[in-house]
Amino acid sequence: MRAQSIVLSSAVATAVLCATFSSAAEHKLNVVVSNSAYHSIADYIGGDKVVVSHIVEGNQDPHIVRPKPSLAVLLRKADVYVTTGMDLEMWSPALVDMSGNPRIRSGQKGFVSASAGLKIIEVPITVSRAEGDVHIYGNPHIHTSPLNGKTIAENICVGLKKNAPEHAAFFDQNLARFIDEVDRRTFGDDLVKLLGGKTLTDLATSGRLVPFLEKKQYKGRPLISRLGGWMKEALPLRGEKIVAYHKNISYFSQLFGVEIVDYMEPKPGIPPTPGHIAGVMEKMRKQNVKVMWAENYFDVGQVRKVAEKVGAVPVIVALGPGGQPEMKTFFDQFDIWIRELNRAFQKVGNLRAS
Amino acid sequence: MNILELMAAPFAECLILVAIHTYLGIHVLKRRVIFVDLALAQIAALGTTVGFLFGIMPETPSALVFSMIFTFLGAAVFAITRFRHEKVPQEAVIGLTYAVSCAIAVLVVEKTRGAEHLKDILVGNLLWVKWADVLTAAFIYLLVGVLHFIFRKRFLAISDDPEKAYAAGISVKAWDFLFYLTFGVVITFSTRVAGVLMVFVFLVAPAILAFMITNRLAHQLLIGWGTGTAVTVLGLYLSWNLDLPSGPAVIAFYGVALVIGGIIVFLIRARPRSDAVRSVLLGGVVTALVVWSVWSLGRWLATTKWAISDEARHVEESIAHDRSVAAAQESEAHETRRAALAARTGRCVGANKIERHLEFFGPEEQLQHARETLRVNKRKGLEFLLVALADEELPLLYREEAVDLLTKAAGKSFGYDTQADMSQNAKAIRRICERIRLMKKADDD
Structure with a gap:
């Protein structure tokens, strides 16, 4: 009886020890990212080897964060910290200081700048704060193009590998899977097979993709007939005009060819003024612009009011994952944005027809 | 697009705001509770914010109910804290109420993750007021106005001389509450639109002007309404003409007008x-001097290194670092690709x-060049084709074209x-290489 209980208790002890060891071996990387889009990508690359948390939710203004004690605590525990690395998160350096975590300072092993190596657009020629909160290094809302997601994922992957080299192969494999999924979801399987993601991405980011596909023949028919994915879904949007609230979706509009004729804000970050809104409404009437776009963290009432006055259809969506119920991942963003824009333009078409 | 289409509703809203607030402002000045409206407005805003916590969107009737409940509570607090023989000025209680409700609003907003709407509470959205809102507000203000007209004697008594009111046996606390x-x-209703x-400015500024000029209530009202309307019209016009946010433009213009x-x-x-003219001129000169010195100091300070924030420096360094890393990676990738191609084409x-x-930019240009070269010089064209065929990154479509x-x-x-x-x-690549070598030999011979 006694022997039995000793065996039993030693078995329990071994089990407990094993559990402790294995949990030490299974130490997960603590990854903190600035916004929810990076969260979705970091989850994909890190899988079950990381625990990811983000600071700015998909329905919040990424420019503003009120420092809270909990954020400093979050960053203190972080092994890897991902921000855009431009001047989007001006609150970030203060937060890193507050956390007192030396690993995630810029240039250190735990710091990842998501925008490194990206082709940045809208870099201003002259810089003045009088022009609103201009981003002096160009437009930092990089997560609004699926293709940028590939570079963001590469940067995150490098950061993860530096801090958990034992899982390098796993991360690399997930990165390859992610890049492949972005390519397929953007261009469709057919074109990815024929032209490869890199060639397609080069053509798309330099604005030459659609004319090229229309001209280039393969097996007797133009390549455009083989286009799939978001690019195909967004083909009806190409060349259509919209008015947006803030310069959030420049990368999106560049990729899918939706033309933003004006913004509700007179200058980025500066709230609408009467004269400017009057000008915007005038322009919408003259150029027959019938769709308006605003992220749901702005004053949606204003957008609806202007839309009502000029007979336009407002599209109100979240800027990132988690910002509205069905938008859960980086991929959902584009599904929903394109779907909502298509619906809006269909509605406009129906109105015109009736 | 003309000024009327956009500014008519804000203008009407301003007019009814002036009408009721000038009157109430006179009361407020007499009672020496200048900040009571800030406090009540903040309590009303807190009500909206707390409603948001339950999922009630701002600008809905339910949100209005919430802010009303909070306002009633605030009114009760102010009525209770007015004492006949006060040791602590009531203004202190009012200020404290403002600060505390403001802080609680921030805390509540933090829980709901909707901080973006908080700044609307402060500045308001005069420009976006709807006609329906203007009409509702006008109706409510009218009711309040009628009520105050009926009981004007009581209300004025407790505002003018509370001591006499106490002595006359009026229930000061009850009337205060009302x-x-x-x-x-x-x-x-006003803060929902105007912030x-x-x-606060609508309440105090016209009343101050009126107080400066006369002590008779009827005259004070007329002066307040007149100047209020004039300043609002000019402020809105300036906002339109210089393209400035409407609310702040009107507020700042009130300051200048005062x-x-x-x-x-x-x-x-x-x-x-x-003597007076001399003092005014002197004041003007001093003001100009102060403005000029601040302006030049600002221009000078902006150019020194003290004006560069840590954040800006940090971002600058981080971007420079990223660029150098990216450039190094790119040249390394280029080098590997070049070496791989050289090895695979067997140095032929x-x-x-x-x-x-x-x-070249992409495979289209690469093959185009090979095609053109083939027309001029078969061997050189084949060399370019060979490089393309040995390139791992050549997409399938172009691989097929190259083989054609x-x-x-x-x-x-x-x-x-x-x-x-x-x-x-x-093997195939080696065979193509062999063919090129033969052609070269033939050329040399």
């Missing part, structure tokens, strides 16, 4: 007038041709399989 209640209702700051009005009243009243192609191949070109130019495909990978095609 006063703050009606006041709170008005404030709730805390603007409501200063100018004060100077005019001072000049009219002063005896002897020459010149290094300059590989370099050339890598310089190869077959046309050399009569066969050398067993190159477009679906296979590089190691499987190594």
Whole structure:
């Protein structure tokens, strides 16, 4: 009886020890990212080897964060910290200081700048704060193009590998899977097979993709007939005009060819003024612009009011994952944005027809 | 697009705001509770914010109910804290109420993750007011106005001389509560549209002007309404003309109007007038000097290194770092690709041709160049085709095109399989190499 209980208790002890060891071996990387889009990508690359948390939710203004004690605590525990690395998160350096975590300072092993190596657009020629909160290094809302997601994922992957080299192969494999999924979801399987993601991405980011596909023949028919994915879904949007609230979706509009004729804000970050809104409404009437776009963290009432006055259809969506119920991942963003824009333009078409 | 279409509703809203707030403002000045409206407005806003916590969106009737409830509570607090023989000025209680409700609003907003709407509470959204809102507010203000007209004697008694009211046996606490209640209702409706700051200005500024000029209530009201309307019209017009946010434009213009009005009243009243004129001129010169020094100091400070924030420096360094890393990676990738191509083409192609191949923008241009070269010089064209076929990154479509070109130019495909990978095609590449060497030899001979 006694022997039995000793065996039993030693078995329990071994089990407990094993559990402790294995949990030490299974130490997960603590990854903190600035916004929810990076969260979705970091989850994909890190899988079950990381625990990811983000600071700015998909329905919040990424420019503003009120420092809270909990954020400093979050960053203190972080092994890897991902921000855009431009001047989007001006609150970030203060937060890193507050956390007192030396690993995630810029240039250190735990710091990842998501925008490194990206082709940045809208870099201003002259810089003045009088022009609103201009981003002096160009437009930092990089997560609004699926293709940028590939570079963001590469940067995150490098950061993860530096801090958990034992899982390098796993991360690399997930990165390859992610890049492949972005390519397929953007261009469709057919074109990815024929032209490869890199060639397609080069053509798309330099604005030459659609004319090229229309001209280039393969097996007797133009390549455009083989286009799939978001690019195909967004083909009806190409060349259509919209008015947006803030310069959030420049990368999106560049990729899918939706033309933003004006913004509700007179200058980025500066709230609408009467004269400017009057000008915007005038322009919408003259150029027959019938769709308006605003992220749901702005004053949606204003957008609806202007839309009502000029007979336009407002599209109100979240800027990132988690910002509205069905938008859960980086991929959902584009599904929903394109779907909502298509619906809006269909509605406009129906109105015109009736 | 004309000024009327956009500004008519804000203008009407301003007019009814002036009408009711000038009157209430006179009460507020008499009672010496200047900040009571800020406090009540903030309590009303807190109500909306707390409603948001339950999922009630701002600007809905339910949100209004919430801010009303909070306003009633606030009115009760102010009525209770007014004592006949006060030790602590009531203004202190009012200020404290403002600060605490403001802080609680921030805390509540933090829990709901909707901080973006908080700044609307402060500045308001005058420009976006809807006609329906204007009409509702006008109706409510009218009710309050009628109520105050009926009981004007009581309300004025407790505002003018509470001591006499106490002595006359009026229930000061009850009337106080009613006063703050009606006041709170008005404030709730006004802050929804105009924001805390603007409501405060509408309340105090016309009343101050009126107080400067006369002591008779009827005259005070007329002066307040007149100047209020004039300043609002001009402020809105400026906002339209200079394209400034409407609320802040009107508020700032009120400040300017008060200063100018004060100077005019001072000049009219002063005896002897020459002394007064001299003081005003001196004041003008001093003001100009102060503005000029601040302006030049600002211009100078902006150019020194003290004006560069840590954040800006940090971002600058981080971007420079990223660029150098990206550049290094790119040149490394380029180098590996070049070396791989050189190895795979078995050195039968010149290094300059590989370099050339890598310089082109994408496979379309690479093959285009090979095609053109084939027309001029078959051997050189084949060399470019070989580099393309040995390039791992050449997409399938172009691989097939390259094999077509190869077959046309050399009569066969050398067993190159477009679906296979590089190691499987190594043999084919060697055969093409062999052909190029033979052609070169023939050329040399």
